[in-house]
Each structure stands twice: as C-alpha cells, then as structure tokens.
Amino acid sequence: MALFMDTRLLLRKLKDLRCLTPKRHRVKEKWAATRPKHPPTNLALQHFDATYSAQLGQMWPSVRCALLSERKYGALFNNFSQDALLEDLEAQGCRDFISNIETEVQPSDPADGDAVYQQLSALQLSPNIRCFVFPRGDISRFKPARPDQGGFLGYYLMDAASVLPCLALNVQEGHSVLDLCAAPGGKTLALLQTYSIGFLCVNDSSVSRTSRLRKVLRSYVPKQHLTNEKIRISTLDGTKWGEIERNTFDRVLVDVPCTTDRHSVLEDDNNIFSKIRTGERRRLPQLQLQLLQAAIEAACPGGEIVYSTCTLSQNQNAGVVEQAIAWAQENHGIQLEVVDLRPLTHMFRNTFHFARDLHLGEMVVPHLAANFGPIFLCKLRRLT
Numbered sequence: 001m002a003l004f005m006d007t008r009l010l011l012r013k014l015k016d017l018r019c020l021t022p023k024r025h026r027v028k029e030k031w032a033a034t035r036p037k038h039p040p041t042n043l044a045l046q047h048f049d050a051t052y053s054a055q056l057g058q059m060w061p062s063v064r065c066a067l068l069s070e071r072k073y074g075a076l077f078n079n080f081s082q083d084a085l086l087e088d089l090e091a092q093g094c095r096d097f098i099s100n101i102e103t104e105v106q107p108s109d110p111a112d113g114d115a116v117y118q119q120l121s122a123l124q125l126s127p128n129i130r131c132f133v134f135p136r137g138d139i140s141r142f143k144p145a146r147p148d149q150g151g152f153l154g155y156y157l158m159d160a161a162s163v164l165p166c167l168a169l170n171v172q173e174g175h176s177v178l179d180l181c182a183a184p185g186g187k188t189l190a191l192l193q194t195y196s197i198g199f200l201c202v203n204d205s206s207v208s209r210t211s212r213l214r215k216v217l218r219s220y221v222p223k224q225h226l227t228n229e230k231i232r233i234s235t236l237d238g239t240k241w242g243e244i245e246r247n248t249f250d251r252v253l254v255d256v257p258c259t260t261d262r263h264s265v266l267e268d269d270n271n272i273f274s275k276i277r278t279g280e281r282r283r284l285p286q287l288q289l290q291l292l293q294a295a296i297e298a299a300c301p302g303g304e305i306v307y308s309t310c311t312l313s314q315n316q317n318a319g320v321v322e323q324a325i326a327w328a329q330e331n332h333g334i335q336l337e338v339v340d341l342r343p344l345t346h347m348f349r350n351t352f353h354f355a356r357d358l359h360l361g362e363m364v365v366p367h368l369a370a371n372f373g374p375i376f377l378c379k380l381r382r383l384t
C-alpha cells in the first residue's frame, strides 16, 4: 500500500515537471492570460525612475532599493487599552522613539547645541503619543495586537513616520481639530491618544473607508470618548470644506490622497498607476491643492495646518504647498507662515532618514536601515 502511495506521489511530481511535458501539450497557467501586459507596479517604477532620478540624483538608487524592500512598522501604543503591554514591547527589544528623545539629542557640534536646545524647548510636542519601533537595522516584525479584557487592542501598526504629522500638529488642551482626509484612521487614533482635543471632526469622502475608520475607532477607543460632544464623523468632499466651516479650527490635518509610492511599486491591486486610473492620477496635484486650500480656510486665524503625503513627488509636496500659499494671499488675503520643523527632524534623526535641504517642509526618505516613509510634511500657521 505504502509503495503504491509513493508511486502515485512520484507520478504527480513528474507531471508537475514542465520540462517532461511535450511543448504542444503545455497549457498556459491562468494567471498568464489574465495578468496585465504592463502591471501597474512596473508602470509605477518606470515613472519613478524617470522623475525621482532627476529629483533625488545619486540618492535615488538606494531609495529605490528601500522602497522595494520590506517596510518597517511602528506600533502606535493605545493608551485606552488596559493591557500592561509596555514591558512586553520593551522585552521584545523595541522602544518608544518619541519619549526616548533625551538620549537622541546630542548635538555633535557644541556651537550649534544651544540653538538646537532653544528650538527644541519651543517645540511642544503633542503629549501622550507613544510609538514603538525596533532599533535601526533590526527588521523584526510586531505580532498582531490582541484585544484586552474590554476588547480594545493594545497597539495599531502603521508606518512610524506617519506619527510625525500628528506630532507636528502640536495639539494643545481644548483645541478643536479637523482631520480632513482621515480614513482608515491611523492618524486620527494618534491624535486621540493626546487626550487634549476639545472637539474632533473626522472626515473622509469615501464611505467604505469611513466605515473602516469607524471600526478602527471602535476597536481602540471606549465609547465615552466617542460621544457627539467630542467627535463628529462625516463623509463629505473635503474640497468643499471652506463653504461649510471657515475660520473655525485651531488645528487642521490634511493627509491627502497621493501616489502612495510604496504601495504603487509593490501591489498591483488598487494601484493608482493602473491604466484605468491614469486620469485620476494626473488630477492628484489639483485635488491635493483644493484640499489644502479648504484646510487653510477651515483653520482659524492663528490656527495651524499640517499638510502630509506618502510620496516623494515634488509636484505633490512642495509644489502644492507653494501654490496654496500664493492662492490664500491673493484670493483671501490670508497670510501664512511656514513653520520650521527642523527641531522635529533633529529630535528624531536617529530613528528616521530625513531628506536634506528641502526648501519647503520635511520628508522621511526610505532607507534600508530605517525603512520608513516616504512621508512628507509641511506645517503652515495662519497669521491672518
């Protein structure tokens, strides 16, 4: 009997060996017929090779390599969970990169040390946001988070650099905050960790993504923090926000749709470089501009806006911000100042690889030893 089974197994194996099947009898596998001739991931890479080699010069080959390699995650710690996870995470060898800044800030040049420390004390970071990462060069993965006794998950896995726009937003006690493009909700969750927000408006034009966001909030945040007095969730077109609520919010986060560079080179599904989405992709800078304009109008005078993307593209980053600043001045007499985020990048320079000498904003660039990003962020303050 055993001999019979072995023979059958052997025969099946032999059948699998294509080299033994005469060519005329070979059948093309199904995927070969349905796979697009030009997979979107290839188109994305071709596009990036053309634009980023010009934009990033010598840096592009190493950034490209990191972009194509496995990304690193951060575990956004959920302060609403009852689980004693801190020790567990630390025992795994990871650390909270935000509270560990004391050890990171060691100005190599004592001459510029004072200036850096002055800037650091001026930069009040949103309190209570904690995000754990494995050390530089360590590519260990986090286990999926488990629910605590109350059913709340202990951490949310996301690109650790995505926390930077939330930190830069600098939410203070009682602030009213608008998260204009919020789904699936990683940054909303980070903002809620501050416990400081007076009222939070969460919006995303996509109904399906907003339901994911609701699910995320239910899995991490107790009901008493999600009452109508504290939070409002909407599915409006964010570009129209200026027509709904002007001069209202102390803080506005506008984390716009973009070419999501990392996703675009790795996943064919839902890829903005697929042929049928060419028009949508070309219209992105215009949509991003309209969303940033709406965010500027929604902020109150003195209020602050953080614009963020997950692309390296200059057109979708500094290009959009420049146009929005000019538009606000010319059409609404709104004066904006660009807030210097160098203290923030200095603070986290041991965790992330930042682009050097951008003329506007800051950018986390993927790097094999610290494979986070890309994340671009630029902070504006309304002076009028």
Ligand SMILES: C[S@@+](CC[C@H](N)C(=O)[O-])C[C@H]1O[C@@H](n2cnc3c(N)ncnc32)[C@H](O)[C@@H]1O
Pocket (backbone or CB within 6 Å): 162, 180, 181, 182, 183, 184, 185, 186, 187, 188, 203, 204, 205, 206, 209, 236, 237, 238, 239, 255, 256, 257, 258
């Ligand atoms: C980069 S994602 C936001 C990610 C989110 N901030 C987070 O941290 O999980 C961009 C979002 O913008 C939304 N979006 C696209 N067009 C929009 C519009 N006109 N108004 C509002 N949201 C829009 C998309 O549905 C998408 O969820």
